[in-house]
Amino acid sequence: MDMSFGSESGLERARKRRRSNETIMKNGEKEKEINIQVVVRCRQPPADKAYTFDRVYGPDADQARIFDHIVIPILHEVKAGYNCTLFAYGQTSTGKTYTMEGDLNTIDGLISKEAGIIPRTLFSLFRDLEADAQDFSVKVSYIELYNEDLKDLLSSVDDPRKLKIQDEGTKKGILTGHEEVLVKNANDGIRVLKQGSIKRHASQTNYNKNSSRSHSVFSITVHIKETMPDGEDLLKVGKLNLVDLAGSECIGRSGAENNRAKEAGNINKSLLTLGRCINALNERCLHIPFRESKLTRLLQDSLGGKTKTCIIATISPAKISYDETISTLDYAHRAKNIRNKPVANQRVTKKALIKEYISEIERLKMDLLVRF
Numbered sequence: 375m376d377m378s379f380g381s382e383s384g385l386e387r388a389r390k391r392r393r394s395n396e397t398i399m400k401n402g403e404k405e406k407e408i409n410i411q412v413v414v415r416c417r418q419p420p421a422d423k424a425y426t427f428d429r430v431y432g433p434d435a436d437q438a439r440i441f442d443h444i445v446i447p448i449l450h451e452v453k454a455g456y457n458c459t460l461f462a463y464g465q466t467s468t469g470k471t472y473t474m475e476g477d478l479n480t481i482d483g484l485i486s487k488e489a490g491i492i493p494r495t496l497f498s499l500f501r502d503l504e505a506d507a508q509d510f511s512v513k514v515s516y517i518e519l520y521n522e523d524l525k526d527l528l529s530s531v532d533d534p535r536k537l538k539i540q541d542e543g544t545k546k547g548i549l550t551g552h553e554e555v556l557v558k559n560a561n562d563g564i565r566v567l568k569q570g571s572i573k574r575h576a577s578q579t580n581y582n583k584n585s586s587r588s589h590s591v592f593s594i595t596v597h598i599k600e601t602m603p604d605g606e607d608l609l610k611v612g613k614l615n616l617v618d619l620a621g622s623e624c625i626g627r628s629g630a631e632n633n634r635a636k637e638a639g640n641i642n643k644s645l646l647t648l649g650r651c652i653n654a655l656n657e658r659c660l661h662i663p664f665r666e667s668k669l670t671r672l673l674q675d676s677l678g679g680k681t682k683t684c685i686i687a688t689i690s691p692a693k694i695s696y697d698e699t700i701s702t703l704d705y706a707h708r709a710k711n712i713r714n715k716p717v718a719n720q721r722v723t724k725k726a727l728i729k730e731y732i733s734e735i736e737r738l739k740m741d742l743l744v745r746f
């Protein structure tokens with residue numbers, strides 16, 4: 375006998391949810407698969423090949439337009455308690471650092487026209503949080519990955535042993551042991567960013583007089599207090615990772631020799647692993663080679679995980695860069711098919727947060743004991 379007559383059977387409901395890419399989790403929350411967002415920023419688009427992306431910007435797109443279109447919606451998700459990642463990918467000298475950082479100088483406490491995503495994010499975030507008149511706190515961290523070594527750009531002690539990427543359970547891919555600096559306002563955040571940027575590995579290449587030779591991740595974590603109807607205070611936590619990847623380059627043409635050639639080799643190797651992970655995710659393979667580089671271990675949750683991710687692919691206007699441009703577009707096109715299952719972070723009680731801070735203090739004390 376068909377027990378579901380006149381109403382939907384459980385199987386039919388599950389089928390419908392699968393068609394809409396929706397799963398109901400144990401705690402009753404809906405988990406929905408969404409595609410990674412891919413945006414292309416080009417100073418002159420290639421004429422003879424067609425691709426489909428979420429958005430494409432030409433040479434007339436200024437920093438404010440990129441921020442308003444791409445980042446504002448992501449900031450809403452961060453404030454709603456999601457983890458989000460935005461990363462810039464592209465050939466060397468195509469504008470990744472310009473897009474992510476741009477001009478970091480402020481005039482009378484205001485950002486410049488050429489300011490990129492990070493300074494604009496800090497200003498927009500503080501403006502919104504202050505307008506909402508809720509209790510909140512904002513912390514930032516800044517790390518770089520150079521030649522497969524992680525470095526905390528905000529730490530006064532240079533001890534790479536402190537930094538660890540978790541491999542197990544729900545914390546898989548999460549970095550621990552790095553400084554998280556509490557910032558009071560946007561200008562304070564920019565001061566911290568500038569302080570870290572000075573320490574970042576950069577050198578002159580044939581293509582770029584200030585080329586980033588490392589991958590960097592600037593993270594902004596926001597805690598917002600919410601008071602429940604029963605009077606209990608809960609904290610909503612959202613995080614935004616802003617990733618500036620080192621540029622992919624053709625070693626022969628970029629003039630890299632000796633250590634610089636080794637650097638370029640390492641950069642290309644980690645980007646190659648990132649490409650292999652994107653391909654494997656795209657082809658729905660069972661094994662994704664995340665573990666083969668620290669870059670992909672760090673980005674694991676952003677690719678096929680619970681994070682909301684957007685990739686900005688930057689391409690060159692130069693004819694000589696045609697092959698690299700096509701390679702970037704192919705890379706970005708494949709990334710477009712990756713599906714993430716974003717889940718909002720659980721609200722935490724003050725008690726749970728204090729417990730977390732106590733264990734963090736214990737861990738830092740142990741670190742000090744080991745060092746001295």
Ligand SMILES: Nc1ncnc2c1ncn2[C@@H]1O[C@H](COP(=O)(O)OP(=O)(O)OP(=O)(O)O)[C@@H](O)[C@H]1O
Nearest residue numbers: 465466467468469470471472473582585586620621
């Ligand atoms: N859309 C743009 N408008 C104006 N200037 C730009 C734009 N994109 C990049 N530039 C300029 O081009 C130069 C190279 O840009 P940038 O350093 O951001 O490249 P990159 O992709 O980060 O390079 P690398 O991978 O070598 O670090 C910089 O001087 C930057 O100011």
